[in-house]
Amino acid sequence: MNIHEALYTTRMMRRLRPDPIPLESQARILDAAVRAPNGGNTQRWHFVAVDDPALIRKFAQLFRKARDVEYHKFANGSGPMAAPAPGADPAAHADTMRRMKVSGDYLADHFEELPLLIFVFAIDDLGGANIYPAIWSLLLAAHAEGVGGVMTMVLRNVEDRVDELLGVPVAQGWKMSAMLALGYPRGTWGVAANRRPVQEVSSRNSWDGPFGVDVPQPLWPPQREAIPALSAAG
Structure with missing residues (x-):
């Protein structure tokens, strides 16, 4: 792992x-x-x-x-x-x-x-x-x-x-x-799906400043199609 x-x-x-x-x-x-x-x-x-x-x-x-x-x-x-x-x-x-x-x-x-x-x-x-x-x-x-x-x-x-x-x-x-x-768990491990995305809970340089990057989906496991989606925002 x-x-x-x-x-x-x-x-x-x-x-x-x-x-x-x-x-x-x-x-x-x-x-x-x-x-x-x-x-x-x-x-x-x-x-x-x-x-x-x-x-x-x-x-x-x-x-x-x-x-x-x-x-x-x-x-x-x-x-x-x-x-x-x-x-x-x-x-x-x-x-x-x-x-x-x-x-x-x-x-x-x-x-x-x-x-x-x-x-x-x-x-x-x-x-x-x-x-x-x-x-x-x-x-x-x-x-x-x-x-x-x-x-x-x-x-x-x-x-x-x-x-x-x-x-x-x-x-x-x-x-x-x-x-x-x-x-030992009865369930299975997995990526938490119920998280608010980074840009909604993060800012830059001030409380209200946009973080500057949108993260529309988890960045792990790496997916080729996820790379273009990680783009500058604002």
């Missing part, structure tokens, strides 16, 4: 098989994650891998409870992504949220079957500047191993209980950034 294939086809996978992930694969996935760039190479991160079925069952109960909290906030219009982004189509946003909830329902209903959870912790992370590159590297490396996954922050609604179950030394400043559910 070349880098463009990895970048274009890695996506969040919530429908995962229960097959265990070999320790060798887990090691390669996390070894790639810790190579990610981070401020001053201070490596202020910690990853907790959970594959104990009894512990996963406890997190399943917590996940469903935390998800109820999240969707209660969403229903009240106070949750993240409750409103569409400025300029986005409200109907398309509502459809995206509906599809995300359906796949999230599957994850919640089958949480006990997950073979591997990875909890990601950081300290003094400046809004995620150090940890999110590592998380993305982790997901890319997982894809290279044939493993899918999804990043979720839902359990931050009950993070005190998460800290307790994992024995996190919170007094030192460690805070959960996210949880990753990993497993």
Whole structure:
């Protein structure tokens, strides 16, 4: 798999098989994650891998409870992504949220079957500047191993209980950034088709300045007919 294939086809996978992930694969996935760039190479991160079925069952109960909290906030219009982004189509946003909830329902209903959870912790992370590159590297490396996954922050609604179950030394400043559910996907990899094109979400030299190039379709995989279509705009 070349880098463009990895970048274009890695996506969040919530429908995962229960097959265990070999320790060798887990090691390669996390070894790639810790190579990610981070401020001053201070490596202020910690990853907790959970594959104990009894512990996963406890997190399943917590996940469903935390998800109820999240969707209660969403229903009240106070949750993240409750409103569409400025300029986005409200109907398309509502459809995206509906599809995300359906796949999230599957994850919640089958949480006990997950073979591997990875909890990601950081300290003094400046809004995620150090940890999110590592998380993305982790997901890319997982894809290279044939493993899918999804990043979720839902359990931050009950993070005190998460800290307790994992024995996190919170007094030192460690805070959960996210949880990753990993497993071999039931679905297939593919280029995300529901993205607004580059020229609609990018500008040049000022907020309202035209980007200058139209990208009418994904530029990977390369298609001969796509080259003439990539033209100067404006």
